[in-house]
Amino acid sequence: MPFMRRLVPLGACLAILLAALPARAQEKVVNVFNWNDYIDPYMVQRFTRETGIRVRYDVFDSLETLEGRLSAGRTGYDIVVPTNEPTFSRLARAGAFRPIDRALVPNLANLDPDLQRQVATSDPGNRFGVLYLWGTIGLGVNAERVRALAPDAPLDSLALLMDPQHARRIARCGITMMDSAIDVIPTVLHYLGKDPNSTEPSDLREVERALLAIRPFIRNFSTGGAIEALASGQSCLAFAYSGDVLQAASRAEEANRGVEVRYVTPKEGAQLWFDLLAIPADAPNPEEAHAFINFVLQPEVMANITNHVGYPNGIPASRPLVEPEVANDPAVFPDAALRARFFTIGPVPQAAERARSRMWARFKAGR
Secondary structure, eight states, rough: OOOGGOOOOOHHHHHHHTSSSSSSGGGGEEEEEEETTOOOOHHHHHHHHHEEEEEEEEEEOHHHHHHEEEHOOOOSSSEEEOIIIIIIIIHHHHTTTTTTOGGOOOOGGGOHHHHHHHHHHSSGGSSEEEEEEEEEEEEEEEEHHHHHHHHTTTTTSSSSHHSSHHHHHHHGGGGGOOOOHHHHHHHHHHTTTTTOOOHHHHHHHHHHHHHHHHGGOOEEEEEHHHHHHHHTSSSSSSEEHHHHHHHHHHHHHHHHSSSSEEEEEETOEEEEEEEEEEEEETTOOOOHHHHHHHHHHHHHHHHHHHHHOOOSSSSSGGGGGHHHHHHTTTTTTTOOOHHHHEEEEOOHHHHHHHHHHHHHHHHTOOO
């Protein structure tokens, strides 16, 4: 796949690119806090070259980390990238974001109106967030290694992970679990036939029993780290974000060491999410933040980001500019039949969130 050759570690690449910027770029700054491996670093360089605004770029690998930083206040960030539910909607209600000044972001007109309406369930009127990328949560699978250990295991089902009989056999080649209660618990609820937004204590107990049953077979907990674990062959199964698995597949192909990875949308359904560009209420450089958002919303820029990270975006005009191998991959741009199996989540009360967090801690500890 052509885009895989550009998949280099983001931090190293950004450091090289930004160090080479001319002195004039030091006049203005925008401070960005984004998911790891979630932008084309060459587009960051282009933004600075075109605007003279230097980018300070930090990364996080879980919604818990992002929410904790924002809740503490005075982060110094101008752009953050929370997922619509439950993190973005909860922070927006708490007054954590500055409203988007639409006059400063004319490229908002490029966004897909249908996707905007979906996002509006978390951000009424699309006041505080701008759709960046979206995707699903599913399985990253090294089918050859899984088949060697569990030839009868279903490769199209979440049971591959959640059925202890399958997980026990697959454990020998490594299972990575996403380290995020926010993302995992709704999917397990859905897998068990429950409402993914359930706050019923009995439902949470069922989730805990199901997770503890597979806990002995999980090698490690990691979110962004699933990319390297899958690509290097340290794990043959991971519960992960769709684009992370696609990045892992590309890195594995580039390394040419016999590791093959693919993304599986579980037949039971997959959680659909949207990541939004937002400006913290206390952002020190809001004008530069708006300039960054407006730049990203250009079709060519967004096409390059999608090519690089393997996630679909919300700019229809970018689709013809996306490389064919990416644009025609149903794992990146799912068809209507796949989308019919997606589900979304909403916020749950704080008491329920605390109960989920305590349960997650017990699960990770294995007790």
